[in-house]
Amino acid sequence: MAGARRFPAVVPLTTGPVPEHARDMSDLDHLLVANRRFAATGAKDRVPAIPFLPTRQVYLLTCIDPRVDPAALFELDLGDAIVARTVGGRVTDAVLDDLAWISYLHEVKTPDEPWFEFVVIHHTDCGTGLMADPELRAGFVARGFDDATLQRTAVLDPARTVPGDVQRVLEATTVSGDVAVSGYAYDVATGLVTQVVAPTSRNAVRSVQPG
Numbered sequence: 001m002a003g004a005r006r007f008p009a010v011v012p013l014t015t016g017p018v019p020e021h022a023r024d025m026s027d028l029d030h031l032l033v034a035n036r037r038f039a040a041t042g043a044k045d046r047v048p049a050i051p052f053l054p055t056r057q058v059y060l061l062t063c064i065d066p067r068v069d070p071a072a073l074f075e076l077d078l079g080d081a082i083v084a085r086t087v088g089g090r091v092t093d094a095v096l097d098d099l100a101w102i103s104y105l106h107e108v109k110t111p112d113e114p115w116f117e118f119v120v121i122h123h124t125d126c127g128t129g130l131m132a133d134p135e136l137r138a139g140f141v142a143r144g145f146d147d148a149t150l151q152r153t154a155v156l157d158p159a160r161t162v163p164g165d166v167q168r169v170l171e172a173t174t175v176s177g178d179v180a181v182s183g184y185a186y187d188v189a190t191g192l193v194t195q196v197v198a199p200t201s202r203n204a205v206r207s208v209q210p211g
């Protein structure tokens with residue numbers, strides 16, 4: 001199974017000896033210490049007044065892969081973006097429901113404010129690629145999951161899967177037609193994000209169609 005070689009079963013968590021003082025602390029303990037430092041800064045006070053109007057008018061969808069953390073990729077600060085994350089960065093019913101709710105709030109509560117852009121981001125070397133392996137997939141199907149859905153979820157080439165997901169958002173009538181939707185591919189080797197689908201909205205498409 002060639003694809004599996006990039007995902008070894010055992011990944012070393014540290015590259016050197018663990019410092020004496022850190023041996024009794026779990027990784028989460030370290031995060032909780034960091035949280036105390038964070039709470040003491042002014043970052044929590046430099047946030048948007050209205051949570052569905054982020055500082056940058058973007059709503060990002062990325063994979064849950066820790067290498068694809070949008071805060072790092074786009075140098076985002078607290079409050080800069082709305083972020084959704086799914087396996088593969090795939091558009092799911094739950095993603096559409098959340099987007100529908102936020103777009104509804106925007107329409108009702110802040111109708112005069114500019115709209116955010118919804119951005120679908122798939123990436124290279126995605127773990128969902130393993131779903132293309134029939135043998136591996138069969139074991140998971142045996143646990144009650146749908147084979148065709150799993151097969152469709154695999155991201156083998158972001159340029160091939162992004163357009164369909166962008167289209168799925170554009171066709172979701174529960175989502176406001178004013179939301180611009182775009183699609184991008186992230187290359188984990190270069191760190192670069194490139195556009196696959198230029199931003200368009202359902203209403204913009206409708207307004208240029210004759211009749």
Ligand SMILES: [Zn+2]
Pocket residue numbers: 063064065087088089123125126127128
């Ligand atoms: Zn991924």
